[in-house]
Amino acid sequence: MLEIKGLTVDFRVEGRMVRAVDGVSLSIAKGQVMGLVGESGSGKSQVLYALMGLLAENGRAGGQALFQGQDLLTMAPRALDLLRGKRIAMIFQDPMTALNPYQRVGDQLAEVLFHLPKAQAWERAVAMLERVKIPDAAARARRYPHEFSGGMRQRVMIAMALLAEPDLLLADEPTTALDVTIQAQILDLLGELAAETQTAILIVTHDLGVVARLCDRVTVLYGGRVMEEAGAEALFEAPRHPYSQGLLAATPRMEAPLAPRMTTIPGTPRAGAASLPGCPFAPRCALVTDRCRKETPQLIEGIACREVTR
Numbered sequence: 001m002l003e004i005k006g007l008t009v010d011f012r013v014e015g016r017m018v019r020a021v022d023g024v025s026l027s028i029a030k031g032q033v034m035g036l037v038g039e040s041g042s043g044k045s046q047v048l049y050a051l052m053g054l055l056a057e058n059g060r061a062g063g064q065a066l067f068q069g070q071d072l073l074t075m076a077p078r079a080l081d082l083l084r085g086k087r088i089a090m091i092f093q094d095p096m097t098a099l100n101p102y103q104r105v106g107d108q109l110a111e112v113l114f115h116l117p118k119a120q121a122w123e124r125a126v127a128m129l130e131r132v133k134i135p136d137a138a139a140r141a142r143r144y145p146h147e148f149s150g151g152m153r154q155r156v157m158i159a160m161a162l163l164a165e166p167d168l169l170l171a172d173e174p175t176t177a178l179d180v181t182i183q184a185q186i187l188d189l190l191g192e193l194a195a196e197t198q199t200a201i202l203i204v205t206h207d208l209g210v211v212a213r214l215c216d217r218v219t220v221l222y223g224g225r226v227m228e229e230a231g232a233e234a235l236f237e238a239p240r241h242p243y244s245q246g247l248l249a250a251t252p253r254m255e256a257p258l259a260p261r262m263t264t265i266p267g268t269p270r271a272g273a274a275s276l277p278g279c280p281f282a283p284r285c286a287l288v289t290d291r292c293r294k295e296t297p298q299l300i301e302g303i304a305c306r307e308v309t310r
């Protein structure tokens with residue numbers, strides 16, 4: 001459904017180009033859920049923005065992003081507009097970017113189903129609001145976005161994306177603002193959708209709990225580069241890249257009451273790391289060698305670390 005090949009994102013900053021995403025490749029099949037994980041600043045969101053043609057004005061994308069064989073990066077803006085919101089839906093971190101403040105929530109949702117008679121579209125919209133756990137959905141549908149709490153608006157946006165039954169759903173931290181019980185229910189709902197309608201999902205998150213609950217596969221980003229790509233279960237059971245190991249060790253686990261201290265990865269991410277030669281994780285890596293600082297390791301069989309594959 002989606003095949004990203006060597007995606008780059010560069011930003012012009014004070015007259016020079018800074019690389020934020022450096023050669024990211026991944027593919028997602030029909031009905032598959034791919035998690036894109038990494039610390040803040042690793043480039044996760046820019047990957048999504050590049051796919052949707054929504055990079056900031058000083059940004060430029062390179063490489064290829066094939067959606068059902070068509071390259072999203074070189075597509076004419078009008079063709080991309082036609083895909084967005086129909087075959088490709090996106091859930092943003094901030095729901096107000098997707099909702100019209102002057103239109104009743106039910107009408108906005110029903111508009112997604114423009115091909116149905118109005119009454120039927122409205123009924124489906126209310127049913128979807130119920131599925132995303134909006135209490136008293138029929139009455140709420142008649143209200144405006146500002147009359148909803150932040151968490152409820154987030155669920156409305158998720159409902160809107162699900163109603164469209166897109167082929168591809170791009171989601172940027174879709175449940176971060178929700179409380180944990182609702183979060184779990186929404187993640188399960190996204191998982192059901194992927195299975196029912198064979199929607200492929202690319203979900204950006206810094207939360208490995210989200211990955212564990214929803215994802216089939218995971219791509220781990222660091223400094224704009226892919227460090228590891230693996231099945232979600234395999235990654236949790238045996239992370240291979242030193243960065244993935246650190247990321248997992250830094251996540252508190254319910255089932256490990258005997259290890260209450262959270263481990264952290266020493267050091268801080270290198271700003272603009274993707275512009276420099278060598279492995280971006282080298283300054284923080286326990287296995288680092290001289291070669292890691294000079295040569296950028298390529299992703300081979302799901303891992304970009306020579307020291308592990310040697």
Ligand SMILES: Nc1ncnc2c1ncn2[C@@H]1O[C@H](COP(=O)(O)OP(=O)(O)OP(=O)(O)O)[C@@H](O)[C@H]1O
Nearest residue numbers: 011013020039040041042043044045046047056058
């Ligand atoms: N308009 C811009 N101009 C220059 N640099 C930018 C711009 N937008 C983003 N960046 C840089 O791109 C890099 C990746 O940002 P991105 O938002 O994708 O990270 P992220 O992993 O999604 O983090 P977060 O979880 O905080 O959203 C960062 O170093 C950021 O400073």
